[in-house]
Amino acid sequence: MQERIKRNYEAAKEQYAQHGIDVDEVLNRLEKIKISMHCWQGDDVRGFLNKDQDLTGGISVTGNYPGAASTPDELRTDLEKAFSLIPGKHKVNLHAIYADTDEKVELDQLQPKHFQKWVDWAKEQGLGMDFNPTCFSHEKSKDGFTLSHPDAEIRRFWIDHCKASRKIGAYIGEELGQTCVTNVWVPDGFKDVPVDRMAPRQRLKDSLDEVFAEELNPAYNLDAVESKLFGIGSEAYVVGSHEFYMGYGIRNNKLICLDAGHFHPTEVISNKLSSLALFADGILLHVSRPMRWDSDHVVTLDDELIEIGRELVRGDLLGKTHIGLDFFDASINRVAAWVIGTRNTIKALLRGMLDPIDTLKKAELEGDYTTRLALTEEFKSYPFGAVWDYYCEKMGVPVREEWLADVKTYENEVLLKRGV
Ligand code: RNT
Numbered sequence: 001m002q003e004r005i006k007r008n009y010e011a012a013k014e015q016y017a018q019h020g021i022d023v024d025e026v027l028n029r030l031e032k033i034k035i036s037m038h039c040w041q042g043d044d045v046r047g048f049l050n051k052d053q054d055l056t057g058g059i060s061v062t063g064n065y066p067g068a069a070s071t072p073d074e075l076r077t078d079l080e081k082a083f084s085l086i087p088g089k090h091k092v093n094l095h096a097i098y099a100d101t102d103e104k105v106e107l108d109q110l111q112p113k114h115f116q117k118w119v120d121w122a123k124e125q126g127l128g129m130d131f132n133p134t135c136f137s138h139e140k141s142k143d144g145f146t147l148s149h150p151d152a153e154i155r156r157f158w159i160d161h162c163k164a165s166r167k168i169g170a171y172i173g174e175e176l177g178q179t180c181v182t183n184v185w186v187p188d189g190f191k192d193v194p195v196d197r198m199a200p201r202q203r204l205k206d207s208l209d210e211v212f213a214e215e216l217n218p219a220y221n222l223d224a225v226e227s228k229l230f231g232i233g234s235e236a237y238v239v240g241s242h243e244f245y246m247g248y249g250i251r252n253n254k255l256i257c258l259d260a261g262h263f264h265p266t267e268v269i270s271n272k273l274s275s276l277a278l279f280a281d282g283i284l285l286h287v288s289r290p291m292r293w294d295s296d297h298v299v300t301l302d303d304e305l306i307e308i309g310r311e312l313v314r315g316d317l318l319g320k321t322h323i324g325l326d327f328f329d330a331s332i333n334r335v336a337a338w339v340i341g342t343r344n345t346i347k348a349l350l351r352g353m354l355d356p357i358d359t360l361k362k363a364e365l366e367g368d369y370t371t372r373l374a375l376t377e378e379f380k381s382y383p384f385g386a387v388w389d390y391y392c393e394k395m396g397v398p399v400r401e402e403w404l405a406d407v408k409t410y411e412n413e414v415l416l417k418r419g420v
C-alpha cells in the first residue's frame with residue numbers, strides 16, 4: 001500500500017470518527033454491495049441473436065466510437081477489463097439477445113443452454129448474473145407492441161419469450177448460487193393520444209399473469225417489472241406506466257424497477273424509494289442519467305446519484321434493493337463508460353455511508369434545521385476522496401484516474417484492432 005494513501009486514510013478516518021462514523025466498518029459493508037453492470041453498454045444494445053435488426057423499442061444509442069464488441073468473447077473480454085478497474089465483486093446484467101450460441105434460435109425458444117458459456121464464465125470470474133427478456137429490435141415488435149399487442153398470436157410469442165427468460169434466470173441463479181433478477185420491460189405504447197387507454201393495459205396485465213404463472217424458487221430467480229413514461233414513438237402513452245407496474249408489482253409480489261430516466265424530467269427516483277419500500281417486496285434500480293429526456297447518459301456523481309446513495313443507506317434499503325445500471329453511450333470508449341458509471345455508483349453509496357446520519361436525523365427530529373443544513377454542507381468537503389482511494393487500493397484496483405491509462409492501452413491493443 002502506498003504510504004501516502006494510507007496516511008491520508010488514517011487522517012480521514014479520524015475526522016469521520018469524531019462524528020461516530022466507523023470508516024473501516026463502512027468499507028466492509030460497501031464491499032458486500034453488488035452492482036449489476038449491464039452488458040449492453042459494450043455493444044450499443046445490439047446483442048448477437050438478431051444482429052441485422054436495428055435497435056427499436058423507442059430507445060436510442062448515438063455515437064460511433066470504434067471498438068464495439070461484436071462477439072460474445074469480445075464482450076466478455078471487455079467486461080473483464082472493466083471489472084478489473086472497479087472495486088468489488090459484482091454482477092453482469094444480460095439481455096436475451098446476448099445468447100452465446102451458433103444455433104439460429106427464436107426468442108420464444110431460448111433455453112438455459114444458450115447461455116451456458118455466460119454461466120461458465122461468470123462462475124470462473126466469481127460474478128453474479130441478472131437477466132432480461134428482449135422485447136424489442138425484432139420483427140414481431142415492429143409496430144410498437146409486444147405483451148399488449150392486439151393480435152393474440154404476437155402476444156403469445158412475447159409471453160413465451162418472457163416465460164423462457166424466467167427459466168433461464170432461474171437456471172442462472174441456481175448455477176451461480178446467487179439470485180438472478182429477471183426484469184421485464186416492454187416498449188408498448190402509442191405515438192399519439194389513444195382512444196382506448198384501458199384495453200392495452202388489460203392485455204398487458206393478462207399477459208404478465210401468464211408469464212408469471214409458474215412459481216419459481218425465489219432463491220434463484222426474482223422477477224422485476226419496469227415502467228416508463230414515454231419513449232421515442234410512444235410519446236403520448238406507454239402501456240406499462242409507473243402506476244401500472246406499481247400496482248402490478250405490489251399486488252403480485254414483484255420487484256418494482258425504477259429507471260432514473262423513466263419519469264418527468266424534474267421527477268427523481270431518490271424521492272420514490274422510501275415510499276415504494278414500505279409497500280413493495282423489493283426494488284430494482286436502473287441507475288441512469290437522463291439528459292433532457294430518457295437519454296441514458298453515463299452516470300456521473302451528480303446530486304441525484306448522491307441522493308440515491310443516501311436514500312439507500314439512510315432508509316436501510318440496501319437489503320431489499322437490487323442496484324443495476326442502464327446507460328449506453330457510443331460516443332466514448334465503452335469500457336471507460338462502464339468504469340466511470342460503476343465507480344460513480346459505488347462512490348455514491350460510500351458517500352451515503354460517510355454521512356453523519358445519526359446526528360442529522362436527531363437534528364431533524366428536534367426541528368433543528370440549521371444544524372441539518374450546516375452539517376450537510378460542511379460534510380461535502382470532508383475527505384471522502386481519501387477513503388475512496390484507500391478502498392480502491394485495498395481492493396486491488398487503480399486509484400483515481402490511474403485506470404484511464406489502462407483503458408487507453410486496451411483501446412490501442414484490443415479495441416482499435418477490431419475494425420468495428
Ligand atoms: C428502456 C429501459 C430498458 C432498456 C434495457 C436495454 O427504456 O430502460 O431497461 O434500457 O432493457
Ligand code: ZN
Binds near residue numbers: 226
Ligand atoms: Zn431501464
